[in-house]
Amino acid sequence: MFVGMLPILVGVVLLTGLILELVPADRAAGWFGRNDMLDALIGATFGGIAAGHPLTSYVLGGELLANGISLIAVTALLVSWVTVGIVQFPAEALILGRRFALYRNLLCFGFSILIAMLTVSTLRLLG
Amino acid sequence: MIEEKLRKMTGGGNIFLLIVMCLYALAFMVNAELALNALAFSTNLFHQLLPVLLLVFVLIFVSNLLVKPDWIRANMGRDSGLRGWSLAIVGGILSVGPIYAWYALLRDLRTKGMRTALIAVFLYNRGIKLPLLPLMIHYFGLAYTLVLAIYMTLFSLLNGILVEKIVERRTG
Numbered sequence: 001m002f003v004g005m006l007p008i009l010v011g012v013v014l015l016t017g018l019i020l021e022l023v024p025a026d027r028a029a030g031w032f033g034r035n036d037m038l039d040a041l042i043g044a045t046f047g048g049i050a051a052g053h054p055l056t057s058y059v060l061g062g063e064l065l066a067n068g069i070s071l072i073a074v075t076a077l078l079v080s081w082v083t084v085g086i087v088q089f090p091a092e093a094l095i096l097g098r099r100f101a102l103y104r105n106l107l108c109f110g111f112s113i114l115i116a117m118l119t120v121s122t123l124r125l126l127g
Numbered sequence: 128m129i130e131e132k133l134r135k136m137t138g139g140g141n142i143f144l145l146i147v148m149c150l151y152a153l154a155f156m157v158n159a160e161l162a163l164n165a166l167a168f169s170t171n172l173f174h175q176l177l178p179v180l181l182l183v184f185v186l187i188f189v190s191n192l193l194v195k196p197d198w199i200r201a202n203m204g205r206d207s208g209l210r211g212w213s214l215a216i217v218g219g220i221l222s223v224g225p226i227y228a229w230y231a232l233l234r235d236l237r238t239k240g241m242r243t244a245l246i247a248v249f250l251y252n253r254g255i256k257l258p259l260l261p262l263m264i265h266y267f268g269l270a271y272t273l274v275l276a277i278y279m280t281l282f283s284l285l286n287g288i289l290v291e292k293i294v295e296r297r298t299g
Binding site for chain 1: 139140141143144146147148150151154161162164165166167168169172173176180225226227228230231233234237243246247250251253254255256259262263266267270271274275278279282285286289290293294
């Protein structure tokens with residue numbers, strides 16, 4: 001079983017390298033800054049496509065916050081970065097099933113925005 | 128049945144790899160430097176991935192040897208209850224390396240009786256990175272990190288329940 005999965009794993013690793021070269025994380029900063037909800041949607045979308053180390057998302061998130069981008073947008077990006085996997089989707093679909101991968105990722109995408117709103121609201125309540 | 132699924136998956140994997148290689152060929156024709164940089168990055172990533180793949184390979188080997196389907200069904204199956212949810216949450220948080228390295232083990236456990244909801248919970252909780260928490264606290268503060276981690280854990284359960292309901296509604 002494990003050997004059968006090797007082409008999938010090698011494919012995902014190669015695709016990750018290509019996506020990271022095509023869409024460098026530092027280019028993302030220019031996409032934000034319209035309004036909170038749209039920023040959250042952009043954050044979650046970018047986080048879902050991004051395939052780098054989560055550490056990169058913290059650095060990027062910190063930069064975005066410093067540039068005045070809302071905490072909701074940054075949180076959506078951070079959560080989506082680690083829960084949604086567009087690049088890994090082919091591997092997940094092939095190994096765990098297409099329906100599983102599709103609905104899991106779609107739900108994770110929606111939840112990243114919901115969690116962002118809840119986290120920021122909770123922090124406001126806590127003062 | 129399992130052999131047929133495995134053959135289908137391997138065939139799909141080969142096609143997927145072929146498509147990615149075609150993308151590289153295309154990238155090389157358009158921008159050779161970008162393609163070479165991507166290849167160098169991927170090679171480096173693969174080196175980092177090897178220990179995790181080895182770990183997963185060992186875990187699959189050990190689970191095949193020691194963990195029997197009865198144990199999986201009792202502890203991670205449909206009637207595993209709180210123990211199953213807890214195992215999936217803790218396992219997801221503690222697992223290391225990229226997410227796709229764990230698909231093989233999860234598939235193996237599913238064939239032995241692990242419920243779909245717990246696979247989704249495991250994958251979601253991989254988003255909580257214990258070794259990176261100090262860094263997250265440094266960037267965003269302790270309260271933010273704790274609140275976010277709590278919400279992510281709670282939503283992982285909701286994610287698991289919904290994914291299972293949707294997936295099993297069609298597959299029966």
